Amino acid sequence: MKTILFFNEDITFDLKNKTKIRNILNVLAQEEKKNIGQLTxxxxxxxxxxxxxxxYLKHDYLTDIITxxxxxxxxxxxxxxxxxxxxxxNAKEFNQKxxxxxxxxxxxxxxxxxxxxxxxxxxxxxxxxxxxxYLEKYSxx
Numbered sequence: 001m002k003t004i005l006f007f008n009e010d011i012t013f014d015l016k017n018k019t020k021i022r023n024i025l026n027v028l029a030q031e032e033k034k035n036i037g038q039l040t041x042x043x044x045x046x047x048x049x050x051x052x053x054x055x056y057l058k059h060d061y062l063t064d065i066i067t068x069x070x071x072x073x074x075x076x077x078x079x080x081x082x083x084x085x086x087x088x089x090n091a092k093e094f095n096q097k098x099x100x101x102x103x104x105x106x107x108x109x110x111x112x113x114x115x116x117x118x119x120x121x122x123x124x125x126x127x128x129x130x131x132x133x134y135l136e137k138y139s140x141x
Contacts, residue, residue: 002026002036009044013084016099024103024138025110029076032114037070037077039113041106049083064090065105067112080109100135107134 004022006015015021029036046062053059053066064086070077082105091101111130112118118127 003038004036005038005040007040007042009042009081010048011043011045011084013043015041015043015102020138020141021103021106023141024107024134027137027141028107028110028114028134032111033074034114035075037072037075039077039110040079041109042079042081043084044081046083046085049081049086052081062086065109067109069113071113076110076113078109078113080106082106082109103138104131104135107131 004025006018025039026036049066050060050062053061053063056068057066062083064083066081068079068081070079082102084102087101087105088098090096091098094101096104108118108127108131111127111134116127116130117123
């Protein structure tokens with residue numbers, strides 16, 4: 001199927017470079033030996049994502065991303081909700097450009113669908129290395 005969609009839920013948000021982002025997601029899938037089914041990225045507010053976190057995951061805290069994984073075998077699919085407010089705060093906190101941090105979170109969601117986890121320190125280190133790798137590749141597309 002190979003569909004990558006971008007939506008806004010309760011905010012106005014203009015994602016730049018959608019074609020280039022789709023390209024890097026295709027590169028990521030290919031290098032991770034996966035096929036893309038349907039990836040749906042939904043950009044929203046902190047409040048919207050907090051409600052999803054409470055309702056579906058029973059967590060009462062803010063987060064930058066929640067990934068619902070519908071992957072079947074080698075075909076990655078999922079709904080990836082991203083709080084633009086959290087991404088903006090994280091960009092400030094980690095002294096990153098807002099777009100770079102947005103792209104990192106987009107890649108982070110796709111990497112989760114490829115099977116990468118980030119619960120332990122070792123997993124977080126591996127996830128960060130993969131994010132950095134694909135961010136570097138993005139800059140060369």
